[in-house]
Amino acid sequence: GEDVEQSLFLSVREGDSSVINCTYTDSSSTYLYWYKQEPGAGLQLLTYIFSNMDMKQDQRLTVLLNKKDKHLSLRIADTQTGDSAIYFCAEVQDYKLSFGAGTTVTVRA
């Protein structure tokens, strides 16, 4: 299938906000997902947004969805060292989850 695209690296200072961007491909995707992978571990679902929503907030996480541009973003407020990880954007394509390449977030002191 076509690719879900995201930038590969993000460096952020501790306490600042992080914004990770993603462009997806299937306008009929019902759900869009953000997964987090910590070093040496599998992926864990971080949050998701239903396609009829523009925004979803969950504690320090804010997901924004622009369906017209097929653009999804994840904002992490007050970024902490424990937020250092790889973040994957994912959409449903042909009933299967299709992932972006992942954005490696590095939090510096």
Add this chain to the structure above:
Amino acid sequence: DVKVTQSSRYLVKRTGEKVFLECVQDMDHENMFWYRQDPGLGLRLIYFSYDVKMKEKGDIPEGYSVSREKKERFSLILESASTNQTSMYLCASSLRQGASEAFFGQGTRLTVV
């Protein structure tokens, strides 16, 4: 607590060997998946299964096969391992196809020498 368990964290195999990667889930999920993770390429779907004895090719099935004889177990088979199959392999399961949360195992890092 939901759990997807992969049988090995690290494996080293020789070129030409037959390799089995095992995955077990305890959530009674219908769907199971095998992905391969490579730097800069993200996760690519190798095979998936939506029922016992059912399998579907993903995006990169060449050089791989799978087996699902029981609902809880999904095996990935490398018939004749090659160095370009050196990678991280991730197993996942989900309750329904697509629009439900996928749970991942911890991954198996396979090195083919």
